[in-house]
Amino acid sequence: MTTPSHTQPERLTVRVRITRMLGNLLILLGAFLLLYAGGSYVQIEYNRMAARGDNNLPAPQRMVDIVPRIHLPQLYQPAPTQREPVPAAFTVPVLGSGNDIVGPPPEAAEQPFVSTIERIVIPRINVDSKVIEVGWDIETRENGDQVAVWQVAEYAVGHHHGSANPGEGDNVVLAGHVGGYGKVFRELYSVEPGDTIIVYSAGQQYLYVVQEHLVLDEENVPLAQRIANARYIQPTALEAVTLVTCWPENWPEPLHPAYYCASAALRHCRGDRPRQC
Known part of the structure; x- marks a missing residue:
């Protein structure tokens, strides 16, 4: 068989x-x-x-994902819409290499901070963008030190939590991404002294005129230099707007070696409600 x-x-x-x-x-x-x-x-x-600032769609709240340089055993990230109290005498986190700050994170106090900015227009570089409030993430490093890393809006322009609102007579700090998907400040390097910046806030239009622009080295510079750089995002006691982005654009993310700043002074404001400017 x-x-x-x-x-x-x-x-x-x-x-x-x-x-x-x-x-x-x-x-x-x-x-x-x-x-x-x-x-x-x-x-x-x-x-x-x-x-974009020329429509009524809700502004995207997404933040850029920053790759940490070391293992972070603890990470605190406030919700983008959360309104947190700020110190009575506010000290802005100091930008350092990798977007981190030098020194301890700010302490909370009783007075809440609420951003009133809705939109920014920069005619020179065809920017017309919504503005959202951004804060910082608290990171605990391996040695136990806590540092704060500024959040950066992925698509919109970010208003630094605790910096001034227009009309308050102090420094309004606005930051945007140079690359990624939104790259709202991709052409910020082309802004020149004399250019105008229009900020929409609480029913008013504030016209600022650029006074200076500069590149601040952050990679492989002494601590004293990074602290000196940070004065551009700290209170000034004068009405101004400071625009911040990474530079250069084509540097590997997120290790940009420098920051680009443009500082503008208030010329005048106008709006629907009477207000002294």
């Missing part, structure tokens, strides 16, 4: 079935990846459009 043997056509049939199954799986995988990529593209384009 002989055992039945598989014929050549039978073996080919099994091979064809396996090939077809693998082919169908690859088609399904390709379709999934195509839908995912397409959905991501649509979401990015929507966020870019929503971040």
